[in-house]
Amino acid sequence: MFLHEERPYCDYSFPLNPQQSTYSSFPPEWKDAVLRSQCRDAAKVEAQGEICAQQTRVSLQGRELWDTFRGIGTEMIITKAGRRMFPACKVSVTGLNPKTKYVLMMDMVPFDDSKYKWNKDRWETNGVTEPHLPNRFFIHPDSPALGERWMQYPVSFHKLKLTNNTLNTNGLVILHSMHKYQPRLHILQTPDPCGPHSRGYLRFTFPEAAFIAVTAYQNPQITKLKIDNNPFAKGFRDHGLNGKRQRERPVQNSRKQPAESSHETGPRSPTAAKAFDAGDGADLTVSSSEDACASASRAEGGAGPNPFISAFMRRCAADTACGVEEWAEGIKLLSSQDTLPATPYAR
DNA sequence: TCGCCTAACACATTTGAATAGC
DNA sequence: AGCTATTCAAATGTGTTAGGCG
Numbered sequence: 001m002f003l004h005e006e007r008p009y010c011d012y013s014f015p016l017n018p019q020q021s022t023y024s025s026f027p028p029e030w031k032d033a034v035l036r037s038q039c040r041d042a043a044k045v046e047a048q049g050e051i052c053a054q055q056t057r058v059s060l061q062g063r064e065l066w067d068t069f070r071g072i073g074t075e076m077i078i079t080k081a082g083r084r085m086f087p088a089c090k091v092s093v094t095g096l097n098p099k100t101k102y103v104l105m106m107d108m109v110p111f112d113d114s115k116y117k118w119n120k121d122r123w124e125t126n127g128v129t130e131p132h133l134p135n136r137f138f139i140h141p142d143s144p145a146l147g148e149r150w151m152q153y154p155v156s157f158h159k160l161k162l163t164n165n166t167l168n169t170n171g172l173v174i175l176h177s178m179h180k181y182q183p184r185l186h187i188l189q190t191p192d193p194c195g196p197h198s199r200g201y202l203r204f205t206f207p208e209a210a211f212i213a214v215t216a217y218q219n220p221q222i223t224k225l226k227i228d229n230n231p232f233a234k235g236f237r238d239h240g241l242n243g244k245r246q247r248e249r250p251v252q253n254s255r256k257q258p259a260e261s262s263h264e265t266g267p268r269s270p271t272a273a274k275a276f277d278a279g280d281g282a283d284l285t286v287s288s289s290e291d292a293c294a295s296a297s298r299a300e301g302g303a304g305p306n307p308f309i310s311a312f313m314r315r316c317a318a319d320t321a322c323g324v325e326e327w328a329e330g331i332k333l334l335s336s337q338d339t340l341p342a343t344p345y346a347r
Numbered sequence: 348t349c350g351c352c353t354a355a356c357a358c359a360t361t362t363g364a365a366t367a368g369c
Numbered sequence: 370a371g372c373t374a375t376t377c378a379a380a381t382g383t384g385t386t387a388g389g390c391g
Contacts, residue, residue: 077384080353084382117350164352177351215352216385223384232383235358353389361381368374 056095058185058204061154062087065229066209073123074211075222082161082172086230089157089183089209096147101190103143104150106157107136108173111180111210118218126178133166133174137186144190157183162213175213182210 060066065087066074077083089106096102110132117126138160142149163172175181182205189200217223227233 086383227384230383232358232360232381234360234383236384349391351390353387355387356385357383359381359383362379364376364378366374366376369372 056093056187056202058094058187059092060206060209061090061092063208069222069225070208070210072221072225073219074209075214075217075219076162076211077217078162078164078175078177078213078215080163080165080168082163082165082168082170084158084161085211086226087209089160089185089206090154091157091185091204092154093150093187096151096187097189098146098148098151100147101144102147102150103186103188103190104140104155105137105143105186105188106140106160106173107138107184107186108162108175108181109184109205111182111207114180115176116178116180116212121219123212123218129179130176133176136171136173138171138173164213164215177213177215180210180212182207 069087076085093104110129113129114125115127115129116123118124138157140155140157141159142155161172162175164175164177165172166174168174185204185206187200187202187204217226227236
């Protein structure tokens with residue numbers, strides 16, 4: 001069960017004018033990424049449709065935990081079989097038409113042009129990024145659903161999985177290891193046969209949720225933070241001595257020694273704990289942090305610059321008889337294909 | 348030798364079916 | 370008969386670790 005946070009939203013008030021700067025309120029280090037995203041997204045603007053007729057607002061939940069991770073340098077494990085994100089992306093949406101159906105999707109976009117490497121105790125750039133892989137969208141399993149449903153509770157993308165397996169056909173989001181990414185939310189209005197201009201499309205990126213994809217954690221502080229906050233990793237708390245192997249072999253000389261630093265940063269942060277506890281199924285309120293300012297960038301309204309989405313929406317536009325269910329099914333089929341068109345921002 | 352990746356592992360949580368009680 | 374609560378096993382999600390690979 002999800003509950004709305006009681007704290008004020010970190011509103012991203014998305015102006016209808018797509019050219020208006022939206023990154024001015026971001027921390028300076030995000031500005032480049034947001035600007036690049038907007039440049040990429042500025043490929044074209046088509047009919048914005050009903051979805052833009054209102055002030056659609058999106059806010060990332062669990063900000064304090066995200067901020068804690070970001071302060072250290074968020075890392076996300078990617079595996080061949082797919083690994084969930086922690087923290088998971090969870091957003092509150094307002095300003096949708098309650099009686100209109102929408103599809104919510106999420107994908108990952110490159111944060112910058114760099115490849116990274118872990119050098120002793122910090123991340124350093126390590127050459128230029130590899131070509132971005134074709135977009136894989138994670139379609140929220142509740143899609144399509146009425147706007148009132150999306151606005152009723154925060155929308156969690158906790159089932160989104162990341163992989164480095166480019167051959168996977170299971171709808172996982174494919175990433176390159178040692179590259180930095182940021183989540184991007186897509187809100188697509190489902191077609192309304194009665195309104196030819198009612199197919200809206202909005203995108204929101206979340207620079208504060210940027211992370212480096214890794215196959216093994218590099219920063220022990222991140223490992224500790226994950227262990228302290230992820231219930232599935234509870235077995236590694238208490239200096240990791242819960243594990244059988246650790247009990248049997250207490251001394252390990254490895255770069256991965258999260259237990260050693262388990263007390264260096266003190267007990268579980270109350271704010272981080274609170275943020276986590278407010279996660280899935282917990283009825284707690286996350287208090288607002290002082291710097292919890294706007295962080296998501298709004299991409300332009302209108303049809304997506306991503307050719308996949310553009311082509312799909314054109315197809316729907318041409319086929320007014322396309323029902324909502326067929327439309328959503330089409331998205332799912334397309335997103336599961338191996339060979340999607342290259343994105344306009346592929347490098 | 349180094350950096351990165353993979354698979355197996357132990358442990359904890361989540362999920363869902365089966366059962367009991369009202 | 371239908372609903373709710375409880376129990377329990379299976380499935381799933383974690384980080385750890387050793388070893389492979391280029």
